Amino acid sequence: xxxxxxxxxxxxxxxxxxxxxxxxxxxxxxxxxxxxxxxxxxxxxxxxxxxxxxxxxxxxxxxxxxxxxxxxxxxxxxxxxxxxxxxxxxxxxxxxxxxxxxxxxxxxxxxxxxxxxxxxxxxxxxxxxxxxxxxxxxxxxxxxxxxxxxxxxxxxxxxxxxxxxxxxxxxxxxxxxxxxxxxxxxxxxxxxxxxxxxxxxxxxxxxxxxxxxxxxxxxxxxxxxxxxxxxxxxxxxxxxxxxxxxxxxxxxxxxxxxxxxxxxxxxxxxxxxxxxxxxxxxxxxxxxxxxxxxxxxxxxxxxxxxxxxxxxxxxxxxxxxxxxxxxxxxxxxxxxxxxxxxxxxxxxxxxxxxxxxxxxxxxxxxxxxxxxxxxxxxxxxxxxxxxxxxxxxxxxxxxxxxxxxx
Amino acid sequence: xxxxxxxxxxxxxxxxxxxxxxxxxxxxxxxxxxxxxxxxxxxxxxxxxxxxxxxxxxxxxxxxxxxxxxxxxxxxxxxxxxxxxxxxxxxxx
Numbered sequence: 001x002x003x004x005x006x007x008x009x010x011x012x013x014x015x016x017x018x019x020x021x022x023x024x025x026x027x028x029x030x031x032x033x034x035x036x037x038x039x040x041x042x043x044x045x046x047x048x049x050x051x052x053x054x055x056x057x058x059x060x061x062x063x064x065x066x067x068x069x070x071x072x073x074x075x076x077x078x079x080x081x082x083x084x085x086x087x088x089x090x091x092x093x094x095x096x097x098x099x100x101x102x103x104x105x106x107x108x109x110x111x112x113x114x115x116x117x118x119x120x121x122x123x124x125x126x127x128x129x130x131x132x133x134x135x136x137x138x139x140x141x142x143x144x145x146x147x148x149x150x151x152x153x154x155x156x157x158x159x160x161x162x163x164x165x166x167x168x169x170x171x172x173x174x175x176x177x178x179x180x181x182x183x184x185x186x187x188x189x190x191x192x193x194x195x196x197x198x199x200x201x202x203x204x205x206x207x208x209x210x211x212x213x214x215x216x217x218x219x220x221x222x223x224x225x226x227x228x229x230x231x232x233x234x235x236x237x238x239x240x241x242x243x244x245x246x247x248x249x250x251x252x253x254x255x256x257x258x259x260x261x262x263x264x265x266x267x268x269x270x271x272x273x274x275x276x277x278x279x280x281x282x283x284x285x286x287x288x289x290x291x292x293x294x295x296x297x298x299x300x301x302x303x304x305x306x307x308x309x310x311x312x313x314x315x316x317x318x319x320x321x322x323x324x325x326x327x328x329x330x331x332x333x334x335x336x337x338x339x340x341x342x343x344x345x346x347x348x349x350x351x352x353x354x355x356x357x358x359x360x361x362x363x364x365x366x367x368x369x370x371x372x373x374x375x376x377x378x379x380x381x382x383x384x385x386x387x388x389x390x391x392x393x394x395x396x397x398x399x400x401x402x403x404x405x406x
Numbered sequence: 407x408x409x410x411x412x413x414x415x416x417x418x419x420x421x422x423x424x425x426x427x428x429x430x431x432x433x434x435x436x437x438x439x440x441x442x443x444x445x446x447x448x449x450x451x452x453x454x455x456x457x458x459x460x461x462x463x464x465x466x467x468x469x470x471x472x473x474x475x476x477x478x479x480x481x482x483x484x485x486x487x488x489x490x491x492x493x494x495x496x497x498x499x
Contacts (some may be wrong), residue, residue: 232454243450290425294456299407334450391446
């Protein structure tokens with residue numbers, strides 16, 4: 001793994017302007033999705049009169065807390081199309097934004113531990129090939145060759161019976177992604193406003209007219225939410241109820257190690273996903289804590305379970321020490337697919353419900369959300385992701401199908 | 407880990423329990439009369455407050471009975487458990 005030049009100090013990458021009293025578009029939330037949306041609004045649609053309003057600091061929410069895995073090997077056509085669009089953008093992103101986001105296409109293995117896992121994996125590989133997404137099925141011997149540190153012994157409690165491999169998948173440096181989008185959006189005239197909490201959304205008749213903030217009111221022709229785990233609270237300010245529940249999602253890193261894990265390894269059955277970051281720490285994540293919470297922390301037993309799962313796959317990690325664990329608040333939708341589109345309030349747009357998997361979609365989500373805001377109608381890629389699908393029944397059920405449980 | 411107060415078994419570790427989400431949902435009295443929007447609401451819309459939340463828990467690895475808990479979703483403080491059918495406790499200020 002080649003080390004890139006250290007980044008410049010983030011504060012020097014964008015202005016920190018005072019909020020103006022009026023904007024064409026206000027985006028709430030300066031995470032990856034909000035920043036990417038602002039960038040593509042300016043770049044693709046020429047809409048530069050944009051503010052991104054952030055309660056805390058830029059990219060300090062789930063953008064700072066995810067495990068940075070990027071893949072597009074989803075089962076359903078709607079999902080594969082959206083995530084593959086994001087993947088293609090990832091492949092050119094450092095060049096597009098003139099900032100190295102350290103996108104490393106080191107491959108993602110999704111291990112199979114049972115006959116049903118094998119059937120699901122092979123089915124997904126075939127589906128991905130039809131969708132134009134690169135996918136391969138590996139035997140246990142090929143898994144061992146691709147990732148020597150994985151335990152493929154038939155004596156393992158959950159033996160590895162094979163794996164799907166997406167070679168184009170991998171990881172990126174999450175902070176660099178946020179800073180790259182922020183710098184590029186700022187250069188195009190977007191105001192990035194940190195430490196400014198949206199306390200209300202003003203609606204006149206059926207139309208949004210702006211937001212209230214703790215630094216005064218801001219009028220706007222269009223308001224776009226991109227606030228992940230806090231989506232239901234923000235939508236409530238405009239009188240909307242969303243089919244979304246907030247849960248803690250935890251992750252952890254080990255101390256820095258020599259390069260040992262050449263790819264990303266995910267396992268649905270033992271339930272853990274692991275990669276080795278550029279600096280050398282092992283990054284591990286698993287599923288959400290079961291209860292609703294905004295506490296940005298979870299139970300330690302969840303960490304214990306994911307460590308047990310990791311040791312099942314990688315006995316060599318037994319002596320690695322945990323350096324840090326943390327939690328974020330994720331917004332889980334009923335079908336484990338996001339909601340991106342218009343709302344019953346004119347001029348108010350919604351991007352939420354990404355649950356545990358929003359980071360990988362960052363460029364694609366920003367791209368289609370910007371299109372939706374600019375044209376007041378969805379991009380073909382996010383048309384299936386409307387809020388109405390919970391009424392029509394046209395769900396995109398990625399529970400389990402998406403190669404990892406949610 | 408949170409301690410969940412089972413009304414029958416007392417305080418037990420959270421790992422013994424299964425979470426059931428929002429409590430006090432009422433099944434529609436006349437399902438045939440519901441519009442698609444109303445069905446969607448019944449199936450998919452749940453409260454998601456940042457604050458006190460009345461929710462269902464099941465003591466899955468214990469007595470296996472369902473009950474309700476009033477719990478704070480930011481601090482994780484548990485105000486108390488109560489039986490299904492009982493009203494949400496009023497929090498003394």
